[in-house]
């Protein structure tokens with residue numbers, strides 16, 4: 001979006017207004033693939049009706065079904081994989097190839113010569129995936145970013161491992177590659193080489209998050225062998241963004257009014273290993289926490305055996321690092337975790353959680369599990385339920401196992417019937433609901449800093465907000481029903497509030513003072 005914006009496209013979240021439609025896709029589990037395909041088909045209707053001239057499909061679905069998309073949905077004009085981000089400009093007709101086209105995809109414009117109808121410099125309008133861009137920021141967040149420097153960047157066919165000497169991998173990643181971890185042979189049409197793309201602080205960004213909040217991706221790819229997961233096949237080997245690049249981007253964002261930064265990556269706790277940085281994530285958090293004006297800093301997706309004492313000490317030491325840890329555990333039965341190729345089990349996890357809670361008192365813990373992994377027995381589910389009762393997570397998500405071609409688990413026997421999977425999922429969620437309800441009752445009377453996000457969708461009389469114990473979009477909500485005499489609240493501002501009511505996952509609060 002940042003690239004399109006800088007090239008002169010005017011972004012809109014309304015597909016009926018767009019000349020160029022871009023659907024950014026996901027494909028790591030069945031439901032994500034289905035949602036992606038449904039959205040492409042929905043957008044294709046605007047092409048058929050003539051209101052849109054181009055339909056571009058981007059993202060992980062392309063990495064998986066590159067040829068298939070083109071074959072099955074003729075309305076699609078171009079596909080752009082995760083490793084060829086900059087090709088979006090050519091696909092949209094906002095750049096002219098100087099020589100032979102460098103990307104693997106062809107643009108099937110009406111002229112059929114790989115050129116789009118919109119000429120460079122001409123104003124164009126692009127719509128984005130309607131979910132990703134429901135509330136696009138119109139503050140032009142990307143506009144003032146420095147222009148790209150001389151650092152080589154990947155595009156099209158150049159985004160291969162061989163052609164980007166700057167990208168170094170961990171020896172673990174190289175070893176896993178030799179063992180076939182990243183193979184895509186089972187995916188017909190996934191012809192493109194593994195992506196190596198990494199954005200940097202000079203890559204323009206167009207923020208779609210509320211003004212006060214932003215995500216920073218600190219690394220891409222993953223070297224773990226989890227047998228249910230095809231993300232490494234889609235995203236490639238683990239590689240970290242340069243330390244200085246992440247810090248520079250954070251400074252730029254804070255200078256633009258961002259007060260909350262959430263660090264993401266498939267494997268954030270591995271950050272810096274490929275760059276030879278010891279305790280990379282902790283060192284990065286130290287550097288980012290020192291940025292004046294940054295109120296909340298957090299990271300998501302910790303790998304359980306990489307939660308070091310140094311990392312916990314760093315979270316505890318800085319007031320502006322949220323006391324929040326998201327650690328997807330996937331299961332608790334040692335037998336299931338072994339076949340998942342993740343190892344450990346309930347006992348080890350309970351020790352880890354104890355260590356985390358004693359190092360960072362009051363920390364909110366989030367996890368997610370997969371139920372219905374091949375071979376999962378009623379006894380395994382029993383182990384998981386006992387663990388959930390004991391661990392008392394603040395936030396918990398449960399995914400149904402999705403049997404993905406190309407994953408290690410795909411060839412396993414003893415697949416669990418879908419009905420059983422759904423029943424196990426419902427049961428686990430019900431269990432967590434009662435745990436959460438009891439825990440939220442303990443919140444009543446607490447005074448917390450709340451970030452006001454805006455009017456509730458349900459009624460304008462209520463506002464929605466979050467505390468440091470809620471990550472954006474994923475956890476429960478704080479509903480604010482009393483503004484302490486203020487006529488209204490300001491979105492993106494922080495207030496002191498007292499929790500007055502608790503529900504299963506959400507709480508209600510009244511403002512005491514602020515904005516802070």
Ligand code: SF4
Nearest residue numbers: 222224226229231266
């Ligand atoms: S660590 Fe996460 S992204 Fe990496 S293989 Fe395992 S589940 Fe997939």
